């Protein structure tokens with residue numbers, strides 16, 4: 001029997017980690033609750049389904065809190081596992097206090113919310129994007145369907161979004177954090193750094209064991225991998241005692257983990273060039289080489305394909321790969 005660890009733990013003074021369930025292969029997301037004199041702040045919210053609601057209710061009961069004790073909702077980024085329950089939490093808080101508190105996030109992530117969660121689902125356009133990568137038709141259809149399913153788990157939509165500017169200082173619970181823009185996994189992701197305690201809320205930018213997905217999607221800013229690698233290098237200058245990530249274990253060796261991620265992508269760029277040298281031409285064919293040993297469901301293939309495209313785009317900008325239409329080759 002695996003040891004099940006407590007989903008609710010105090011990870012720093014007045015900072016609690018809550019591990020919420022997810023209905024995916026990556027089966028949990030870490031969100032954080034910070035205690036302050038004027039109430040609690042929540043950073044990231046989980047995806048909305050019954051098991052997520054139950055986990056929130058249980059955690060608040062154990063802390064002796066009602067929803068009304070939450071005075072701030074902040075998001076590192078707007079992917080469904082972080083944004084999905086923001087609207088539901090807002091509604092629960094409003095029931096208890098009569099007040100609609102805002103959901104705070106970067107302007108770029110608020111824009112992502114508008115396009116991807118609020119705007120009507122452009123299934124045909126998404127399917128075309130997936131097909132251009134050379135993914136077999138049947139797989140493209142499953143991927144497009146699974147996107148519709150994910151959208152349903154972001155309802156009710158959050159009602160009032162306000163922006164956090166990069167480099168601004170924000171008080172969460174009893175601590176002051178500087179917001180740091182960290183693009184790559186999400187264009188507008190923000191990390192929150194408490195310099196006094198050398199504590200970093202690191203979102204999905206840096207994770208243990210798994211590497212955050214860096215992908216080119218329909219609405220991505222160009223060259224996410226280039227921006228991600230530049231951000232990792234810049235963050236090596238940050239003095240971090242403990243980083244609190246959106247998934248998996250806490251990060252104690254900050255610089256060591258940054259180095260591992262840089263090495264990982266260097267190697268993956270090499271594997272991507274190898275695939276082109278062996279004659280792979282579509283993004284999907286390249287991904288089959290790069291992710292050779294891994295097993296994915298159709299839902300997970302879209303991450304593999306988007307990640308492959310990010311590496312191809314980086315190589316193109318480095319002058320090592322070329323693209324004509326949907327076909328790739330060595331430069």
Ligand SMILES: [Zn+2]
Nearest residue numbers: 079081204246
């Ligand atoms: Zn996540």
